[in-house]
Amino acid sequence: xxxxxxxxxxxxxxxxxxxxxxxxxxxxxxxxxxxxxxxxxxxxxxxxxxxxxxxxxxxxxxxxxxxxxxxxxxxxxxxxxxxxxxxxxxxxxxxxxxxxxxxxxxxxxxxxxxxxxxxxxxxxxxxxxxxxxxxxxxxxxxxxxxxxxxxxxxxxxxxxxxxxxxxxxxxxxxxxxxxxxxxxxxxxxxxxxxxxxxxxxxxxxxxxxxxxxxxxxxxxxxxxxxxxxxxxxxxxxxxxxxxxxxxxxxxxxxxxxxxxxxxxxxxxxxx
Amino acid sequence: xxxxxxxxxxxxxxxxxxxxxxxxxxxxxxxxxxxxxxxxxxxxxxxxxxxxxxxxxxxxxxxxxxxxxxxxxxxxxxxxxxxxxxxxxxxxxxxxxxxxxxxxxxxxxxxxxxxxxxxxxxxxxxxxxxxxxxxxxxxxxxxxxxxxxxxxxxxxxxxxxxxxxxxxxxxxxxxxxxxxxxxxxxxxxxxxxxxxxxxxxxxxxxxxxxxxxxxxxxxxxxxxxxxxxxxxxxxxxxxxxxxxxxxxxxxxxxxxxxxxxxxxxxxxxxxxxxxxxxxxxxxxxxxxxxxxxxxxxxxxxxxxxxxxxxxxxxxxxxxxxxxxxxxxxxxxxxxxxxxxxxxxxxxxxx
Numbered sequence: 196x197x198x199x200x201x202x203x204x205x206x207x208x209x210x211x212x213x214x215x216x217x218x219x220x221x222x223x224x225x226x227x228x229x230x231x232x233x234x235x236x237x238x239x240x241x242x243x244x245x246x247x248x249x250x251x252x253x254x255x256x257x258x259x260x261x262x263x264x265x266x267x268x269x270x271x272x273x274x275x276x277x278x279x280x281x282x283x284x285x286x287x288x289x290x291x292x293x294x295x296x297x298x299x300x301x302x303x304x305x306x307x308x309x310x311x312x313x314x315x316x317x318x319x320x321x322x323x324x325x326x327x328x329x330x331x332x333x334x335x336x337x338x339x340x341x342x343x344x345x346x347x348x349x350x351x352x353x354x355x356x357x358x359x360x361x362x363x364x365x366x367x368x369x370x371x372x373x374x375x376x377x378x379x380x381x382x383x384x385x386x387x388x389x390x391x392x393x394x395x396x397x398x399x400x401x402x403x404x405x406x407x408x409x410x411x412x413x414x415x416x417x418x419x420x421x422x423x424x425x426x427x428x429x430x431x432x433x434x435x436x437x438x439x440x441x442x443x444x445x446x447x448x449x450x451x452x453x454x455x456x457x458x459x460x461x462x463x464x465x466x
Numbered sequence: 467x468x469x470x471x472x473x474x475x476x477x478x479x480x481x482x483x484x485x486x487x488x489x490x491x492x493x494x495x496x497x498x499x500x501x502x503x504x505x506x507x508x509x510x511x512x513x514x515x516x517x518x519x520x521x522x523x524x525x526x527x528x529x530x531x532x533x534x535x536x537x538x539x540x541x542x543x544x545x546x547x548x549x550x551x552x553x554x555x556x557x558x559x560x561x562x563x564x565x566x567x568x569x570x571x572x573x574x575x576x577x578x579x580x581x582x583x584x585x586x587x588x589x590x591x592x593x594x595x596x597x598x599x600x601x602x603x604x605x606x607x608x609x610x611x612x613x614x615x616x617x618x619x620x621x622x623x624x625x626x627x628x629x630x631x632x633x634x635x636x637x638x639x640x641x642x643x644x645x646x647x648x649x650x651x652x653x654x655x656x657x658x659x660x661x662x663x664x665x666x667x668x669x670x671x672x673x674x675x676x677x678x679x680x681x682x683x684x685x686x687x688x689x690x691x692x693x694x695x696x697x698x699x700x701x702x703x704x705x706x707x708x709x710x711x712x713x714x715x716x717x718x719x720x721x722x723x724x725x726x727x728x729x730x731x732x733x734x735x736x737x738x739x740x741x742x743x744x745x746x747x748x749x750x751x752x753x754x755x756x757x758x759x760x761x762x763x764x765x766x767x768x769x770x771x772x773x774x775x776x777x778x779x780x781x782x783x784x785x786x787x788x789x790x791x792x793x794x795x796x797x798x799x800x801x802x803x804x805x806x807x808x809x810x811x812x813x814x815x816x
Contacts, residue, residue: 246710271712278710284702286757291475291699298700299712304693306476312469320467328472351711 197259199224199387200245200355204253207240214240216411227381227388229402231395233432236408238391239279242357246276257355271299275348279359283332289343290328293318296350318349322376338369342376349380356381358390362397374401395448399423407431420446475758477765485768492772493546496779497538501786504530540674545778546771547677548669548733549743551684553770555726556744557762558691561698562722563633569744570730573636573723577643578612579605579734584647584661588654602735609731613723615639666791667740669778676736687729691763694722698759740774742796746804747773
């Protein structure tokens with residue numbers, strides 16, 4: 196089966212520092228891949244590479260088409276991004292913000308067609324955002340805002356959805372709600388999802404596969420229980436953790452406090 | 467929910483018609499009032515008489531017809547063109563740089579035009595200012611050169627081409643050009659008064675020739691800006707997100723800045739430096755009607771024209787027979803007006 200997204204030998208350099216180094220990644224259609232790794236590992240940069248926001252070496256292919264030959268509009272019709280810190284223009288209504296997602300489908304000067312408005316109406320409905328349609332985006336709560344930003348990405352009708360730490364700053368209930376929503380939508384719409392994730396327990400529960408990055412390289416990938424082990428986490432996060440079975444086939448990653456007189460990395464981890 | 471229930475922000479026709487009515491009233495009042503007051507119905511009749519296939523007796527004497535058509539009307543029309551251009555260019559700069567304080571004089575346009583005008587006045591042939599004379603020509607070249615220098619410096623920054631680096635480059639270029647201009651003024655003190663008069667802005671010397679001179683530049687520039695309004699809305703979410711929506715922010719910014727600068731340089735060449743219009747008109751539209759550039763830019767064209775026509779009316783009548791520089795009027799009356807609009811608004815969000 197043709198991969199939805201194939202990254203080969205990706206290297207990204209900012210000045211003299213190398214942010215990504217020879218990263219290879221293949222994501223199947225409808226698959227959800229979670230990118231994990233410590234701060235500065237290159238998770239966000241990898242997502243930015245796919246959107247064409249940073250210059251890179253290597254190749255990115257979407258359904259076997261090299262993105263270097265795609266026009267910006269074509270790329271935006273294939274890949275949508277939910278940024279970690281979206282820019283919210285003051286005074287912009289939710290409906291106008293979500294309608295921005297139709298930009299790759301509009302002509303240079305033509306306005307939205309009935310079909311574009313239908314798509315926006317459908318997205319607002321499916322994310323229970325109809326009642327917020329006329330609200331200023333800067334007045335929304337964290338959970339509402341996250342749904343609005345996801346709505347804009349879904350309005351792009353792109354088969355690949357990139358999420359950059361989509362639940363940062365949300366409480367545990369909102370985190371769960373947003374990720375369940377993503378999971379439901381990707382099944383309904385057969386979306387391919389790649390998400391950078393911070394919380395390792397949550398990362399183990401939603402994506403089909405985890406890819407751990409460290410210092411710009413892929414250091415491990417596989418199912419949650421294969422990647423999330425104390426040794427790897429100690430090596431790359433510098434953290435001592437205990438991995439627990441949640442009793443429902445999932446795992447829980449628990450950070451351990453350092454014992455008196457020792458540092459976190461001196462203490463023993465238990466599985 | 468259906469698409470019929472989706473009501474995205476857009477320019478409502480009755481807003482535009484209302485703005486046109488404001489402009490029509492501004493034009494009518496402005497051509498009626500002056501040293502010789504003209505009757506409203508006669509002015510309207512004379513206006514209709516100029517239409518093809520219409521023959522109406524306005525009742526105006528030949529002298530009054532001359533005052534209306536050779537003195538006041540070209541001045542009013544040029545005032546409208548200048549105001550419309552400065553306002554739409556201000557809105558475009560604010561969108562292109564995502565900076566509410568950006569105005570047509572950013573990026574070294576005004577400083578370059580000021581230096582060009584100073585050189586023309588100080589060293590050019592001492593002939594009266596004409597539409598194609600050295601003063602407007604040098605002001606135009608200076609304005610364009612100022613922006614070119616800003617872009618060259620802003621884009622040579624190794625860290626990346628961002629809106630902020632361009633604005634900082636504009637500040638540096640403007641400071642340098644202003645310093646050169648001040649030095650030239652010091653060296654040519656006898657021309658100080660004329661340079662100063664130009665810097666404060668003036669519409670007093672215009673005729674139809676100036677109108678025809680600036681019109682092609684302004685029509686092209688305003689057309690490009692209005693067609694780019696949707697792209698400016700996309701830019702409002704930042705360069706990186708604009709890229710993910712299929713828009714090239716660098717290209718959009720370049721096109722919009724070039725169009726805004728072309729229009730600004732053209733009108734500055736004939737009117738001198740008239741400040742504040744590019745800030746208050748787009749912001750007033752934004753506060754009252756909405757923040758989408760598809761609303762802000764078209765209404766700024768119409769209301770910018772009305773604003774400057776009324777400002778010019780005050781400039782030539784408030785201390786008649788003397789005239790106050792129009793730049794003084796736009797700031798003196800514009801600033802408190804804007805403060806009132808700002809205070810009475812519910813704000814533009816947090």
